[in-house]
Every structure is written in structure tokens, then in C-alpha cells.
Amino acid sequence: MLSAELPSGENSVPPLRVIDLTKWYGEERAIDGVTFSASAGEVVGIIGPNGAGKTTLLETLVGLLPAEAGDVLWHGEPLPASERRNALFYLPDGVRPYRDEATFQVVSFFAGVYRRSKAETADTVTSVGLRPVLRKRVHALSKGYNRRLLLALALLTPHSVLLMDEPFDGFDLRQTREIVDVLRNQAAHGRTFILAVHQLVDAERVCDRLILLAGGRVRASGTLDELRTRASLPAGSLEDIFLALT
């Protein structure tokens, strides 16, 4: 098993540590001994092709799926599966909640639940570019705007660690760049993101650190530069590196 630890020299206990997480579906080991940490303000990318185990890893990590083995530590203390939703917010892929409600009603509901001020809510709506569609019902939103809504909901939660499955799915290039800026800005204020991404170009744009997953196992991890060194490809793209290391 290869682990994806913090860079050497990092002394503080990371908010999230995943140790040897293993999940089977019947005879198939969907994730196999996955170990990594995420620091405050870091954007960590779980990178891998279709079927690599990205969604299974996120859903096992947040406690939606039972794990066969492994531990999740929260600030150094074991975090049982039943308590993970208090610490970690998970945004799954392809969901469209509250379909019959107007977008602004869904946003207001979330803002109310998490006691966000009007100013915070307005800032969030503006930052993800949701303003043009606030009066539309959720079922009528385009895929990209539905994604923006989900992102707004995630940002309105108080959670310091957010896990997102394919957060750029449905975005065009310009939209992806805008949302990358939003996530980077949130990370600069201390939030941690763990993103499952299969588009390597998107991952390269937004992630501080990358965990290359293939066949449910961590094949390599590190910053893009560290991975370039590991793959002996000093000018390589993430695509080149992924092919070389997996």
C-alpha cells in the first residue's frame, strides 16, 4: 500500500486522516487500503478513471457505505461512521434536491438551517453565479446551474471539510474557471476540499495535492511537481503523469 501523507516537516495534526480504508462489493475490493490526510485550507484531488473507486472512497469516508476495514481520524481522534456527517459535508454527483421549489427558496431554507446572515447568503449566491436563476424551479435549472446551486448549499453549511464528487461536471470552461476561483478563495480562508475528479485538466487547475487512484488503490500522491519528479517527467501534464504512474 502506498500512502498519501502530508509533506515531511508538517507537524500539526491534520483535521482529517484516513487510514487503510477498505471497501468490498461482494468479491470485488472497490477500495483497498487507502490512506491519506487533508490539511486545513487544502484542496485535495482524488484522481482516477471511471471505476477507479473515487465515489466509493468518498461515500465510505463520510459513512454512507460501511467499510470492511480502516479508520478515519478527526483532529487525531477516531471519528465513528455514525458521527462523520457532523464533521464532513458530502456533495454527491448528479443529485437535484427540492426539484419543485424555486431556487431562491432552497437557498433561503439552507441559509436558515445554518443561521447564515442575509449578507453571507447574498455573497455566496453571487460568488457561485446563481443570481440569474434564483426564480427558476430547481427541475428547470440547466445541469451547470444545478451544480452551482449544490455548491452554494455546500458553502452555506458550517462544515470545514467539504467532499464533492465531480464538482465540475456540467460546467463549460469559463464556468469551471469561475468555480475553481470560488473553491480556491474558500480554501484560502481555511476550508478543506476533497474532490473526486476524473477530468485531469480540471484537477490540475484546482488541486494543491493529488491522490492517484486506480483499481481502488493509491498509486501515487503529492503536488503536481512532486508527481512530476516521481514520474521523471519534469514538464509532464497530469495526464502524462497519470499514465506513467498507474
Ligand SMILES: Nc1ncnc2c1ncn2[C@@H]1O[C@H](COP(=O)(O)OP(=O)(O)OP(=O)(O)O)[C@@H](O)[C@H]1O
Ligand atoms: N453498488 C455497487 N455494487 C457493486 N459494485 C459497485 C457498486 N458501486 C460501485 N461498484 C464497483 O466498484 C468499483 C468502483 O466504483 P466507483 O463508482 O467507486 O468508481 P469511480 O471512480 O467513482 O467511477 P466513475 O468515475 O465512473 O464514477 C467499480 O468497479 C464499480 O463497478
